[in-house]
Amino acid sequence: MRKTGMFVMTLAVAGFLCVGIVACDSSSTATDPGVTDVPFDVAQDEPADVPADVPADVPADVPADVPADVPPELPAAEPSCFEGLCAADPTHAPDPGAFGPFPVGVMRYTYTDPLNPNADGTPRTLVTEIWYPTTEDQRGKPGFVYDIKADGTDALRAKYEGIDLGLYPTAAVWGAPVRVGETKWPLALFSHGAFGIRYQTVFFTVQLASHGYVVMSPDHEDNTLYEIMVYGYQKEELFDSAVRRPVDLTFLIDTMAKKVLDPVDPFYGRVDTNNVCSTGHSFGGLTSYAITWDPRVKAIVPMAPEGSMVDLISPQFYAPLISELSLPTLMMGGQMDRTLDYTISQWDPWRQQLPPKWFLTIKRGGHYTFTDVCKMNLAEVAPLWGDAEDAMDDGCNPVTNWDYNQAQKAINQYAISFLNRFMRGSVPSESWLTQEAGAAFGDEIVFHAVPE
Numbered sequence: 357m358r359k360t361g362m363f364v365m366t367l368a369v370a371g372f373l374c375v376g377i378v379a380c381d382s383s384s385t386a387t388d389p390g391v392t393d394v395p396f397d398v399a400q401d402e403p404a405d406v407p408a409d410v411p412a413d414v415p416a417d418v419p420a421d422v423p424a425d426v427p428p429e430l431p432a433a434e435p436s437c438f439e440g441l442c443a444a445d446p447t448h449a450p451d452p453g454a455f456g457p458f459p460v461g462v463m464r465y466t467y468t469d470p471l472n473p474n475a476d477g478t479p480r481t482l483v484t485e486i487w488y489p490t491t492e493d494q495r496g497k498p499g500f501v502y503d504i505k506a507d508g509t510d511a512l513r514a515k516y517e518g519i520d521l522g523l524y525p526t527a528a529v530w531g532a533p534v535r536v537g538e539t540k541w542p543l544a545l546f547s548h549g550a551f552g553i554r555y556q557t558v559f560f561t562v563q564l565a566s567h568g569y570v571v572m573s574p575d576h577e578d579n580t581l582y583e584i585m586v587y588g589y590q591k592e593e594l595f596d597s598a599v600r601r602p603v604d605l606t607f608l609i610d611t612m613a614k615k616v617l618d619p620v621d622p623f624y625g626r627v628d629t630n631n632v633c634s635t636g637h638s639f640g641g642l643t644s645y646a647i648t649w650d651p652r653v654k655a656i657v658p659m660a661p662e663g664s665m666v667d668l669i670s671p672q673f674y675a676p677l678i679s680e681l682s683l684p685t686l687m688m689g690g691q692m693d694r695t696l697d698y699t700i701s702q703w704d705p706w707r708q709q710l711p712p713k714w715f716l717t718i719k720r721g722g723h724y725t726f727t728d729v730c731k732m733n734l735a736e737v738a739p740l741w742g743d744a745e746d747a748m749d750d751g752c753n754p755v756t757n758w759d760y761n762q763a764q765k766a767i768n769q770y771a772i773s774f775l776n777r778f779m780r781g782s783v784p785s786e787s788w789l790t791q792e793a794g795a796a797f798g799d800e801i802v803f804h805a806v807p808e
Contacts, residue, residue, distance in 0.1 A: 428619045430626070433538045434492055436568070443568040444776035445539075449784035452772035453765055456566030461490030461532030462500055463622070467574075467611055472603040474577060475596050482574040482604055485554045487565035488623075489541065490532035499527040502555045504581075504732065511586045515740060522732035524555060526562045533622065537568065540628035542779040543612055545605050546573040547640030549727070550594050551584035551743075556727045557637060557659075559764045560771065567772055568780065570627050572608050576601050579639075585741050597639070598665075602646035602673050605634060609652055633779050635771070637726050638662060638696065641687075642669060648683050649675040655684040655778040657771050659726040662696055663687070663705030682710040686774040688767065690721025692757060694750040714789060715804040716770045720758040722751025726767060730760045758800050766797050 436443040438457040441450055450456065463486050470479040502524035505513055544564055548556050554573040555561075561571045579597035583590065613629040615621045633655045634644035641661025646669050647653055666678040675681075689702035696702070698717075706715050724730055730752035738744040751757050773788030787793065791803045 427625075430536050430624070433536045436538050443537075444780040444782035444785055446781050446783065449773075449776065449782050449787060450567065451769075452567065452776060452785070452788055453769035455527065455563060456568065456772075458489035458535060458566050458568060459492070459495040459497075459532075460487055460526075460528040460562050460565045461494060461534065462487050462526070462528035462530055462562075467607070469604070469607045472600055472607060474600075480600065480604070480607075481577055482608070483554065484572055484574040484608065485561075486570065486572050486623075487528055487561050488570040488626075489535040489537065489565060489568055490529060491535050494529045494532040497529045497532070499525060500530040501525045502558065504553075507555075508582045509586065512582050515586055516737070519736050519740070520733050521737060524558050524728050524731055526558050528558075528562050528565070534570075534626055536626060540631075541568055541570045541626060542631045542633065542775075543609065543627050543629055544569045544571045544775070544779075545608060545632065545634045545636075545644075546571060547601060547605060547634070547636030547643040548573065548576065548580075549636075549638030549640055550597065551579060551581055551589070552637065552640070552727070553581040556581070556729065559728055560635075560768055563768050564772055564775070567776065569775070570612070570623070572612065574604055574608060576604055584743060585737075589743070594639070598642070598669055599672060601639070601643040602669075602675075605643060605647050606650055609650070631779060633657065633775055635659065636661070638723065642666060645678070645681070646670050646673050646675050648681060649673055653683070655686075655775060657686045657688070657774065659688045659767070659771075660690060660693060660696060660702065660723055661687065661705075662701050664701050666705060678705050679708045680710070682712070684712045684774075684778045685709060686714045686716065686771060688716045688718070688726065688771070690718045690723065690725050690751065692720055692750075693723045694746065695723035711806045711808050713806050714770070714774060716766065717802040717804075718758060718763050718766065719800055719802065720756065721763055722749070722753070722757050723747075724751035725757065725760050725763045726751075762797070763800070766794060766801050769794065770803065 441457045442448040443457050444450055465484050467482045467484055468479045472480040474480055504521040505516060546561050548554055554575045561573060565571050576597055578593050609629055609632055612627055615623045616625055616627050616629060618624055630652050631654060632652045634647055634653055635657040636644045637659045639662060641658030642665055644656040644658050645666045687702055687706045689698050691698050718725055724747045729747050734744040734748045734752060751760060773785045776782040776785040789805055794801050794803055
């Protein structure tokens with residue numbers, strides 16, 4: 357279920373004006389020719405410390421004597437509680453600021469979408485990270501560490517030779533099996549910011565998976581961290597990406613829908629692709645608004661989004677204008693954002709939106725507070741990449757900004773409790789969606805709730 361086709365965008369610099377002419381059709385990737393589901397080529401493209409036998413599709417246990425038309429049975433479901441902490445459901449409201457009851461695994465795939473070609477006509481290629489609950493036997497195993505330079509391109513490594521770009525450590529176990537839950541896992545999408553990267557917000561995506569979600573996060577081709585670090589800011593790529601990103605996300609929903617029907621796929625029977633939420637940072641937050649036309653999307657969490665462009669982009673995908681949108685939304689913004697204007701890009705658009713809606717303001721938050729970019733060695737990188745210097749004063753400044761580690765605790769608390777309420781049916785999780793629930797953060801935050 358996608359809106360695809362050839363997009364023509366007329367660009368005007370003033371006001372980021374985008375006018376699109378869209379010829380759309382609706383189709384499913386289950387029957388799309390050329391769509392591939394290929395585990396990433398570890399030997400060529402992975403960091404050296406990644407085991408060469410993962411990630412790989414792990415066939416489900418299918419007895420040889422079972423007729424081909426009989427769906428194989430899943431392994432027995434594993435419990436939803438661990439040491440007294442239970443996953444959110446109609447009777448449980450776990451602490452969303454704590455790591456959830458499930459250990460987390462991670463796999464990487466490269467998907468190709470020929471129905472959403474790039475500007476040069478080549479099929480759209482999406483390197484996609486998937487975080488998910490894994491089995492109990494994986495608990496306590498070493499987590500995967502994202503190495504920015506090792507993951508990047510040859511051009512990136514050449515330009516930054518001798519410079520340590522930084523690491524993003526996680527608790528996710530590489531290539532671990534996918535857990536069978538007592539219910540199917542909701543699907544969460546994460547869309548990175550303009551010239552961001554699929555693992556730019558792992559403080560959130562991994563913790564979300566630990567609370568019982570399967571999280572898919574793609575690199576939006578030609579609009580990633582590696583392009584900007586090597587070639588600098590490219591405005592033309594930004595606008596081209598604006599009209600391709602929403603199709604990327606609906607393509608991934610369709611792709612997972614295909615995977616859960618495939619008995620040899622590790623996600624077989626484990627994910628509910630009719631229960632989807634979309635999250636994203638900056639341009640990725642705008643992307644979340646643009647897919648609200650899809651009935652499978654039940655809630656969105658835009659983080660520091662470019663909300664002033666919603667009414668320019670959304671109509672191209674038949675998504676509602678922001679003043680017409682009543683989908684549960686938790687928007688977030690930092691009042692010290694130096695990349696986007698907090699009032700114009702977040703507060704004013706949110707005020708136009710219909711309830712149910714919530715808003716988390718981080719008073720001393722910057723644009724990069726909502727990412728792990730502050731973990732990069734920004735001072736070392738800045739002489740070769742001017743945007744690094746911007747980030748150092750836009751969420752990563754230890755004097756003027758709130759400590760990003762503390763801010764990210766607030767982000768997780770509110771985002772995960774919100775999603776637990778609307779994606780896992782945990783009405784008791786509403787108790788976390790108040791200003792009082794953030795008392796531990798003092799006067800660093802302001803929380804607005806307009807549930808009806």
